[in-house]
Amino acid sequence: MSTPATDFNEREFVICQISRLVDDKYIYWVGGGGEPMNSVLLAKRMSAPNLQYLTEDGCVGPEARVPFDPLMTMISSPANYRALQWGTMNYAADLAQLGYVDYGILATLQVDRYGNVNSTVVGKYEGGEGRRFGGPGGADSIAALAWRTILVTDQQKRKFVDRVDFISSPGFLDGPGARERHGLPPGTGPWRVYTPWAMFGYGADCQLMIQAIAPFVTLEQVLEEMSFKPAIAPKLEILEVPTEEELMILRTQIDVGGQVTDRGRWIEFKDGKYRFATP
């Protein structure tokens, strides 16, 4: 069943990438819905049956009954089904502050060189001039307190900027030592950024470094969709495509209504290589 798939879309690709990192040896805090939630739901069915994840409402280790109604990724009986424990938000935040959360998984609007996250405003903050978004929500607690943070965003110029317009949730702020200077716990911070085209890590200078790309894009294409030039790993890896089994579970059990995976371009295997499907 671990046959490489020949047809999938960008969002399915990125969900499968993150899902494969998820391991039941660790405790995760999953931000909201979207790709992060879909990734852990997939991992639970693939590789991590005893997956322990938390959501913002203090739900510990549920065996969620999917698919969810629109927006019902928390404080609903299917999302919280067969959990080990039910708590509230301060409980989730306390667990993270205590060091129990090994990994946080977050989707975001905009990220910069140091992994700082913007989910507040694109453009100018003052006077309501910029385009306003919802705010950090639970992401600030995750980004500040989880040992490692995994970020998901789109591969677009406007989403990868030299400096975010507004730091809603902290990455490495302005470099080594900055998190500690601002009172954040030592040894925490961004670890990976995933997009449908690439995977990034961080160098010793706390700056974004491209580590792997998808088989359907070139390095040049990825760099084209960034507003700054990141460091490039000495050995650039190629990310593995989704398997038929992953896609079957994702499409038939998890994102049945296509709430998450109905956006993004399609990729096909044609003439011996993966490429964007031409409509």
Next chain:
Amino acid sequence: MRILEEGKTDYLKVDPDGYRASVRDHKPHQMVSKLMTHKEAVERFVRDGDYLAYDCNYFQRGPSSLIREIIRQRKKNLWLCGKFTYVACALLVEAGCADRIDIGFIGFGPWIARAVREKKCTIYEYSNALMTLRLKAGAMGIPFMPTRSFGGTDGFQHSGCKTVEDPFTGKPVLLLPALNPDVSIIHVHQADEFGNARVFGTGIAHAECALASKRVIVSAEEIVATDEFRRDPARTSIAHFTVDAVVHAPFGAYPGTVQGYYASDPMGVIEAMGAMFRGDFTEYLKKHVYSVASHDEYLQKVVGTEKLAEIRRRETIREGYAS
């Protein structure tokens, strides 16, 4: 303690002594019946200019029927605790009820930037958990809560937080101002007439809201006998003496879900979200708030018994939610 850095915006005045005095002088220390209608509860306990916290949100075990009643009564100048919420802040601002928001996460769309540009609304920046921690401090009767998040963000500059040198470790730590809302509205599964209340399943900060707020309105799916609480005291989430009003509100969270009781109504959820993203609530408010005089009338005329039966039927999970 040496202050290293301070946020630059307004925050609700921190006054633990004043709050203690209000608990002594105004909280109902005696077991008295507080059952009343939505209309009476909001008339008596929500005042223009109040700092209002609502727990959960318009879609997830939130006091949606009380929010609609606040709009119906055209309350003014409320300051909102915007944690873990989608459309409720937008509804209250667009209906002219609220003009300040402490933001953890709110539903956005064009309405919020427009409200700020038009000076209809002032916003302050926090995060969801920072707001629930502020409420926790308020619920403990202390002036602030230290936390190890939020430092180094731009939100900090637009908040009432301070970074100080921790006198115990010598390291920087962030202090959040305690929050004691004037009024909290909380939707629960069960309450008795005195205000003892039970929430089943996860939540945001219902216990903190009840303890931290000067006035508390609880709306409940079911009104049960006090003996129910005595039978299983560990499951009491909120104690009667924190509560000022108990409102019987079956389907009070509609279009949202109440875990174990009924599912959300996706059509109703998307209708509200759609209004928010379009930035036009005129029709939504007309249909869902102003066209009826009460929650009962709303359920009968706007939602309809068929829809209510359907969302009850669609909620098939009972484990952990039955008393």
